[in-house]
Amino acid sequence: IVSRDAYNQSHYKKTKPKKPTAEQKKVIDHLISSFDNKDLTPCLIRGVTGSGKTEVFLQVIDYIIAKGKSAIVLVPEISLTPQMTERFVGRFGGLVSVLHSGLSLGERYDEWQKILNGSVKVVVGARSAVFAPFDNLGIIIIDEEHEGTYKSEISPYYHVREIAIQRSKNEGALVVLSSATPLITTYCKAESGKYKLFEMENRYNFSDMPAVEIVDMRRELELGNKTVFGNKLLAELEINIKNGEQAILFHNRRGFNSFVMCRSCGTVLTCDNCSISLTYHKYHGRLKCHYCGFERDNATQCPSCNSPYIRYMGMGTEKIEEDIIKLFGEDSFIRMDGDTTSGKNSHEIILRKFERENIPILLGTQMVTKGLDFPNVTLVGVILADLALNTDDYRAAERTFSQLIQVCGRAGRGDLLGRAVIQTYQPEHYALRLAKEHNYIEFYQHEIAIRKQLFFPPYCDIVMLLMQGEDENSIIKELVAIATKLKGKCHAMLGPVAAPYARIKNKYRWRILLKCRDTNKLLPFLQTILQEHSNSENNLTIDINPNSMN
Known part of the structure; x- marks a missing residue:
């Protein structure tokens, strides 16, 4: 039997626990006490960058493992996995499993099997790792909890925080949220007492902030x-x-130029499949759509007026790279x-x-x-x-x-x-x-x-009903009918209107936005709407507090 390892343990140096600062010790002691006393109130750690939040995680998890339990540590995206893996493998060795979309199917299968057979005690991974199949879960840590990538933007629409809290209720595990800049909605819950709040205002080495x-x-x-x-x-x-x-x-923009425009008539070169401008990538000499993957050769003249006066507007990381090389x-x-x-x-x-x-x-x-x-x-x-x-x-x-x-x-x-x-x-x-x-x-x-003044979350939920299809008139007709049924059932309704990105992958996109004080009361009605339109030629999705309004 060949086991495919997601990381090479020999690459990481063994580390020992560091002496905690007073701020760290306060959090560590509380989390251990909560674990021992089965106090499942979620905790929020607002700690400045460099305050040593990861060391807190390591020491609390060490205690929880010693008590026969397991831990899930979530990071918002794959780019953070290598450094977090290094910290955890350095402390716990082969007891760590890694789960993220960058693994091959075989590697993911092997990591999953390690969790199921109990040979690992800690999972480090991105969003989907919240479903790691531990049967003795002791703690779930959501690092950088403010990040939007913790919300799934494809069906099923879920937020890692909600899954973690539900697993906490079902399995008796602690939930810890951590960030230097917690979401406004999260910090509001901590202020109201729904979460236990800890503040770490100093860096671990007591150096000044930048x-x-x-x-x-x-x-x-x-x-x-x-x-x-x-x-x-x-x-x-x-x-x-x-x-x-x-x-x-x-x-925060890749490519060489943000968009390409004709200086004679003002035409902006857009994707054939989407109502989105194409980005110029100089390395490949191509214009690319970052939404559907459409590509075409770079333009030498305007497709509308045949003018040769093409202007490259904006800048991406490729353009900055060129300037760095020159300097x-x-x-x-x-x-x-x-x-x-x-x-x-x-x-x-x-x-x-x-x-x-x-x-x-x-x-x-x-x-x-x-x-x-x-x-x-x-x-x-x-x-x-x-x-x-x-x-x-x-x-x-x-x-x-x-x-x-x-x-x-x-x-x-x-x-x-x-x-x-x-x-x-x-x-x-x-x-x-x-x-x-x-x-x-x-x-x-x-x-x-x-x-509060404008009635936005956390004072309400925003519900987006998005419909996509090839026939724009058909979409409008369906959404108008839905809007009629929704009247009076929420605090405010906007739409139907075309979405900011009105067409993607040759599908027109229209939406309705709702502001709701009590979304739970509206859920059965929304479920009925989904069922009524399940056989439609258009695709209807409903997302509560969507990460993107586009």
């Missing part, structure tokens, strides 16, 4: 700087490279985004290379913003903070604040002080100002007041 400077890119343009690097960020990168230290550059050379960086991490174990290979070869710059999308712990990273640069801020979603400010806090927290986690440079065209925005101050509490108070 000093953050906000750069107004409007001023840079006035001074004649039209590059993606403001003078401050460029100067800090030069200092870092000179000192042999490392930097992380964050830009610092080809060996100065490594890139980590959706285009460079499609291969097996690519996340681990890139991160290991960055650390072991002391490569000066790690350039990437959102996957470099969280969970990474490199002692020699002393500088973080945010190329453009405005990308997430200007989306049509009530959580835009929350997501921007969280992203900035998380990525800035990658700097200064070792003995060297950290610093961060945030480039923006909206330096006065409260999300940026409070991120600079690392002030979660004031941000929460500001944001929760807005949510």
Whole structure:
């Protein structure tokens, strides 16, 4: 019998428990006491980046394993699995199993069998690992609980937190939520007493939080700087490279240019299957749709007016890569985004290379913003903070604040002080100002007041009914009929209207949005609507508090 291992244990050094700080000890003692006393009240740990939350997990799990129980540790995406695996295998050796979508079917089968036969006691993995089939579960830990990837965007629509709490009730396991920037809805539950709240305000080594400077890119343009690097960020990168230290550059858009436009008639080149602009990928010389995978050759003239005046607008990580090469050379960086991490174990290979070869710059999308712990990273640069801020979603400010806090927290986690440079065209925005101050509490108070005034979660649930199909008129007719039935059954209703992405994969998309005070009362009616339209030529889905409104 051949067993396929998801990791090579010999790659990881054995570690011993560290002496906990007073803040860590308080949390450890409470969780152990809750476990012993079967107190299943979920716990929220709000700990600043670098406060040692992972060490808390390790010591509590060590106790739980000694009592004959098992543990599930969840991370929001595959890119975080290698470092978390290293920490847990270093402490628990072969008792650790890894589960995520990057494994082959055979590897996943073998990991599943290890869990079933009891040869492992800890599972580290992404969203689906919450279903790991332990029959003696003692604790479920959801790290970086604020991340949207914990919500499934395909049927069945579930949130890891809800599954974890239900397993807790069924199996008597503790549930621990952890983040430097908890969701507004989660922190509200902790404030109301539904969750037990712990605050860890200091880094483990008691070093200062990174000093953050906000750069107004409007001023840079006035001074004649039209590059993606403001003078401050460029100067800090030069200092870092000179000192042999490392930097992380964050830009949440892959590709070379965001879209391609004709300067003569204004036509934007869009996907044949979707109402979405194509992204230019210079490395392959292709225009690509990031939603359906459609590709075409790069345009040399406008398809509408035949003009040769084609303009490439916006920028992605490929474009920034080109600028880095011009400034610092080809060996100065490594890139980590959706285009460079499609291969097996690519996340681990890139991160290991960055650390072991002391490569000066790690350039990437959102996957470099969280969970990474490199002692020699002393500088973080945010190329453009405005990308997430200007989306049509009530959580835009929350997501921007969280992203900035998380990525800035990658700097200064070792003995060297950290610093961060945030480039923006909206330096006065409260999300940026409070991120600079690392002030979660004031941000929460500001944001929760807005949510209450505008009646957004946590004061209501948002229910999205999305219908997709090839005949747009048929979709509209069905949704109008549904909207008629829904009148008076919720606090507010918007629609039917075309979704922001009105067509994807040759399917038209229309939606109805509901604001509901008590969704549980509406669930039977929504179930009836689903059943009534189950045989329709159009596909109807209903999602409560969807991660994306698109």
